[in-house]
Amino acid sequence: LSLVLSAFYSGSETALVSANRLKFEALRRLGSRRGKRVVKLLEEPDRFLTICVVGTNIAVVAWSSLVAIRLEPVLASSAIVLVSTAVMLVFGEILPKTLGRSLADRAAGWIAVGIAASEILLYPMVWFVRVIGRALARAFGGGREGQGMQFLLSRRDLEYLLASSEGTAHVEEEERAFITRVFRLGHQRVRDIMIPRTEIEAVRIDEPLARVIQKFKSTGYSRLLVYGENLDDVRGFVHVLDLLKKPDRWQDVIRPVLAVPESLSSVELLRRMQREKKSMAVVVDEYGGTAGLVTLEDLVEQLFGEIQDEFDREDRLVRRLGPRSFVISGRAEVAFLNETFGLGLPEGDYATLAGLITEKAGRILAPNEELVVGDWRIRVLSSSPKRVEWVRLDPVQKAPLAETVEMTKQRTREGTRSRT
Template sequence: MEVQIIIIIISILLSAFFSGMEIAFISANKMHIELEKKKDTFLSSVLTKLTGNPSKFITTMLVGNNIALVVYGYFMGELLMPYLEPYLYNDFVVLLVQTIISTLIILVSAEFLPKAIFRIYSNETLKIFAIPAYIFFLLFYFISSFIMVISDFVLRVVFNTKEDDVQMAFTKAELGDYINEQLEISDEEVDSEIQIFQNALDFHNVRARDAMIPRTDIVAIDVTDTIKNLKNLFVETGLSKIIVYKDSLDDVIGYIHAFELFKNPKTIRSLLLPIETIPETMMINDILNDLTKKQKSVAVVIDEYGGTSGLITIEDIIEELFGDIEDEHDTVEFLENKINDREFEFSARLEVDYINETYNLTLPESDAYETLGGLIVDATENIPQKDEIIEIDSFQFTILEVSSSKIEQVYLKVLYKED
């Protein structure tokens, strides 16, 4: 009896091991495993041999699992027989009850649980159990090879196909998962380098409205204005390009480069350079390609109604990849003042996801807005007055500064921590 129980337990553990390694091998991040294989260690050499032929590895795990299940079924039947025969007089019913009990035990202990655990921790378990898996790989080598010869023959003759070659390329999702993992465990010195890879992966998902300079921050001048005012605007802002409009900012007719002023112009119109117009839903990788082909560096972003939504430059697009690029004219600093764990002072231009990540808050996020000011306007559906107090979920906002068109600074208080 004791020997039977020991054999049954060992069979269940082996079946769980084979089932788990099969799902771990399939679910593991290929990028992570390939980098692990590059290390000059015994484990790396074992992983190289195991993953060199994926079909044979999977076949080995299936062979081992089936052997374990056969042994388990035989001894489990012998163990249950004395307890079932006195109460069940029909051999078919005895066999049916044996099968149900054995199947329930094996499904829970050797299928569902190990596969769930090995799938969640696929990278770790594949490395931890690589050596015992390799031992079974060698033990069942000839059996697996024989089975693969038969399967290849059936695939080639019956289905007129052949086994797929080993895929060495990594998917974008696998690379993204690996980078996210490194961002969580890496130190600050390499975070910026890894972040560039993350930005590159997300680059194709960014639209013009996500990277543009908003309409309220556009520096522009009317085409009927004087050259003197234009020169003063260049000096005050330190910009190299200024947008020119006719009557209103919704009718942008071009832009002027600072170098054009050396031509001693008489009117602003004589200096106008053509400007590209793009929709705010356009992807920035397409914008970059378009501006590069046309040798342009700036474009006006328009909304669905044809009005000016913002402005985007080559620099804005590059910053989506490499982060903020500071130059001698970048003097804008956003207010970020942490009073205590529940009280803050913020510029309304700060992005909500940045605040949540930096200060461990849970401000509501939405595709309808990006900034803290956008969150408040979206909730109130108007521009609040100075000193007005607004409550959104578990947060209280006090407007510190506001202009006629936007919120400038807010005081944020956490009323209570959400679970």
């Protein structure tokens, strides 16, 4: 019995230390009793380690005493020590620890039950050892009392949890979409979501108030960038509500704006905007010029989905004509179109729809020229010598199979007659 107990405590210690904490934390959050028991132990490692140490030592002492009593009449003292030590080392330490490591996840559940029972039986000794241990830890500058293992899940761990919950009811569809958007935001750079320079609405700092007000009316925006000589000289932005206060000079109510590099991650920009209480940031390129503009709404809608605001991306880039017909800006990103509208356009080294068209056509198409890409007929509505600006997408009308076969036969007969 003492050998079995020693094997149990030795193997339990190794199994609990080797157990997949992520797996049992997930089980706990899904309501598993086994997960709850194991996580409770792992959150207090000094608790189960003390129980295992106390239990192992009691078992070892009992084993040594009983073996000595039984074998003393037939073996010398040195032989008794050698035999008892060898048996305990192999069957009470090495084998249980090996099994505990290899069967950690499968055995952790029932091990937790055994450890809980042992805590009740060995409570006085366990309590005494823990008190002494904590006192020594404080005396020598050890960790805080009760400090356990923290479940700090890495990005990869969370992605594993999300993937493993696919097809189950454990993660709601909205929660799954939100977590997915969080991961995507972590990959995105500011350049991926910014309003490009060519689409920024702004006013010069020396414009008269009447013209600024007219700009607000014509754009429908509540905020406009303010610049000096050109857009590379951004002075801040003006909010339409500030103009309602009727300042002596509208330039006196210009608010400061953040300036951030294109390479900054979207997550870091969101944190910075929240920290500094800003709602708009100017994106600058490597030469210090203005590359684009990002609003707080742009970042938030990456997490929570489409938000209908004044700078709404879909309104700027896409206009729906019908269930499957669109007028789209050449600047629209192919990935954005596929994700938002399920167009199934091929993705490649290009990022925008204009890049896709130029890649497939081998040149910049002129207005009214058409191109078939996948299931879509793309007709160019406007273009410049440098890029395709606006296009119309309509689904390719595919003839029914029987009609296609009949048309093929008719062409074959006509070709035969002409040769005759």
